Amino acid sequence: MFKFSVTILGSSSAIPTSDRNPTAQLVNHNDHLFLIDCGEGTQVTLRRMHIHFQRIEHVFISHLHGDHFFGLIGLISSMHLLGRGKKLHIYGPPELKEIIDIQLSVSLTVLQYPLVFHPTQADSPAVIFENENLLVSSFPMLHRIPTNGFLFAEKQGERRIRKEILGMLNIPVTELPKIKKGGNFTDAEGKLHLNSSITLDPYPQRKYAFCSDTAYFEEIIPVVKGADLLYHETTFLQDRAANAAEKFHSTTKEAAQIALNAEVKKLIIGHYSARYDDLQPLLDEASAVFHDTELALEGKTIDV
Ligand SMILES: [Zn+2]
Ligand SMILES: [Zn+2]
Incomplete structure (x- = not known):
């Protein structure tokens, strides 16, 4: 099974705090590195974590509020x-x-x-990147300015030949x-x-x-629906629901309700207001x- 993980580089909302940076995440799929958003301080965090940022080939920017792209330049x-020397692909408004x-x-x-710049639109879902094993789509959020979410979905893999069969039947490489x-x-x-009788289902x-x-x-x-891992912003606690709605942000319970209704396996919350120390x-x-x-x-890495 391919490596598939998400590393949190920034979890704060609008303003960086002493221990939290604005939004940025690194997705590793089969050792291909994808950056999602690039808030201020992202490159410093990458360095601190000893992640070689020249390996990043694709950067996805969700929207043009500064806390999501001020680190990009x-x-x-x-x-x-x-x-x-190698290309850098940027996907964004x-x-x-x-x-x-x-x-x-x-x-x-x-x-x-x-x-290489790839303009995105935020009207309807669209496939914006594809390689042999992975598809990345953008899909619209409900925010003050055009904003996208991103879905990283693995493609159907190949059938897996059972290890014991390989030697037993002497299968020529050309048949594999x-x-x-x-x-x-x-x-x-x-x-x-x-x-x-000789293979297992794909992963x-x-x-x-x-x-x-x-x-x-x-x-x-x-x-x-059914995602193995969902990140959903949670700027505020539930007692600030009116404030959240006015600013087109979500609360804890709202994020969790989306996770529940979408029957995902795991939820990560982030984009915390600077008002919360704890x-x-x-x-x-x-x-x-x-x-x-x-x-x-x-610094936290979560396997998908
Ligand atoms: Zn934000
Ligand atoms: Zn925003």
């Missing part, structure tokens, strides 16, 4: 100064390209590496791709082995759903509605 610049371009042009910076796709095998003596397809800034929004439920009450409130809840904390 710094990261782009450091990648340049440290001699990056169209205006983000103008913001990056003007910052580079006024400082007379000509990047040494290709920066066909068998992994479901084909039968005829051995040297002409005996037919049905695929079901289950896992999903990670990142729900960026949003008010309580039931329309995301079908999109994140996060335990947020965890308690969310866990009361959806039991398998964890706090997003800087």
